[in-house]
Amino acid sequence: MYKKIMLLVLLFPVLISYGQRNDVEGMKYLDDHRRPLFRENILIPDVNGYKVLKSDFHTHTVFSDGRVWPAIRNQEVWEEGLDAYAITDHIEYTPFSKDVRVNHNRGYELVKKDAEKQNLILVKGSEITRQTPPGHFNALFIDDASGFIADRATNEYDREAMMKAAEQNAFIFWNHPGWKPNIEGSYEWLDFIEDLYVSKALHGIEVVNGFGIHLKALDWCIDKGLTVMGSSDIHNLVAHDYDLNQRHVRRTMTLVMATDRTPEALREALDAGRTVAWASKYLLGKEEHVRSLFEASVILAPSHYTEVKANGQATHFYQISNNSDLYFELELKDGKGTRRIVLNPRSSQQISAPEETTSLTYEVVTTYIRSDRHLSVVFTL
Ligand SMILES: [Zn+2]
Numbered sequence: 001m002y003k004k005i006m007l008l009v010l011l012f013p014v015l016i017s018y019g020q021r022n023d024v025e026g027m028k029y030l031d032d033h034r035r036p037l038f039r040e041n042i043l044i045p046d047v048n049g050y051k052v053l054k055s056d057f058h059t060h061t062v063f064s065d066g067r068v069w070p071a072i073r074n075q076e077v078w079e080e081g082l083d084a085y086a087i088t089d090h091i092e093y094t095p096f097s098k099d100v101r102v103n104h105n106r107g108y109e110l111v112k113k114d115a116e117k118q119n120l121i122l123v124k125g126s127e128i129t130r131q132t133p134p135g136h137f138n139a140l141f142i143d144d145a146s147g148f149i150a151d152r153a154t155n156e157y158d159r160e161a162m163m164k165a166a167e168q169n170a171f172i173f174w175n176h177p178g179w180k181p182n183i184e185g186s187y188e189w190l191d192f193i194e195d196l197y198v199s200k201a202l203h204g205i206e207v208v209n210g211f212g213i214h215l216k217a218l219d220w221c222i223d224k225g226l227t228v229m230g231s232s233d234i235h236n237l238v239a240h241d242y243d244l245n246q247r248h249v250r251r252t253m254t255l256v257m258a259t260d261r262t263p264e265a266l267r268e269a270l271d272a273g274r275t276v277a278w279a280s281k282y283l284l285g286k287e288e289h290v291r292s293l294f295e296a297s298v299i300l301a302p303s304h305y306t307e308v309k310a311n312g313q314a315t316h317f318y319q320i321s322n323n324s325d326l327y328f329e330l331e332l333k334d335g336k337g338t339r340r341i342v343l344n345p346r347s348s349q350q351i352s353a354p355e356e357t358t359s360l361t362y363e364v365v366t367t368y369i370r371s372d373r374h375l376s377v378v379f380t381l
């Protein structure tokens with residue numbers, strides 16, 4: 001009887017999923033080779049009461065030089081467990097224009113409904129693509145992407161395009177500074193950038209673009225109060241560029257600490273600069289935000305065991321847990337105890353310290369709070 005019930009229970013979902021199909025005599029379906037669809041749950045605890053929104057605000061489609069149709073972007077974002085994204089096709093670079101009609105708003109329009117259905121926050125954006133220097137800028141939360149096409153005949157061409165975006169109350173960030181290192185001025189705080197900055201037409205910088213970290217840009221963000229951004233700048237399928245078959249491999253993204261999972265809260269958090277760039281094993285951002293993420297994720301429990309050697313020397317053992325999908329690697333800087341701790345996503349480690357140790361200071365070497373500084377953490381024992 002039990003077996004029969006189990007068989008029914010097991011068959012039930014199969015019957016439902018196949019029930020819709022018009023089975024035809026003489027036809028067989030090979031569903032065992034289908035990839036099951038599901039959405040990943042990226043685990044990051046709330047930070048100081050803020051929700052951590054996993055976001056990618058730099059992606060491309062065939063409406064500029066990307067390889068995929070916009071709907072694929074939405075599908076990927078849903079499957080990978082992100083909360084928010086933007087399609088940011090180049091305004092001034094449309095290599096497929098002979099095949100795809102140029103329409104700078106179309107990518108967004110095509111996925112708007114899909115995003116709503118899938119409960120994703122879709123932000124309207126575009127990439128303003130100037131010569132390098134000054135390079136490329138992403139404008140988010142725009143009304144009309146065709147509105148920044150500036151008159152190429154004027155000397156103020158670059159500035160005009162940026163100001164038009166700013167007039168739409170866009171959140172604007174400088175993309176991949178330093179991506180063309182051989183061009184003079186491509187990785188410098190140019191007068192043009194300073195002008196945007198003082199004119200309040202520059203709000204963030206991409207500290208990580210895809211697989212490249214721009215450490216100098218992190219210092220600029222910190223020194224000038226700009227928002228730290230990390231994005232994939234994906235042109236192909238995400239699964240083509242990232243080894244998503246490996247556990248815990250994710251695209252480069254921005255972690256946004258927002259009061260709520262809404263477009264308004266997202267915008268407020270970006271304006272307030274509550275972000276950390278997450279790429280590979282690394283977290284980059286302002287010290288307070290990287291620290292908050294660390295403290296929300298990593299917990300050191302009170303000692304659960306004490307070993308006493310024959311000479312009377314006692315050693316305490318502790319469990320340290322990482323309750324997130326982030327990765328942390330710690331190196332001991334001060335105190336006597338475990339020298340190196342590797343905290344893989346959702347895992348724990350055992351550490352130990354002699355009885356007389358009252359605190360351990362570690363550097364979290366997989367974080368950057370400046371180009372030359374990691375986060376330092378102290379565990380009081
Ligand atoms: Zn670019």
Ligand SMILES: [Zn+2]
Pocket residue numbers: 058060127233
């Ligand atoms: Zn791009």
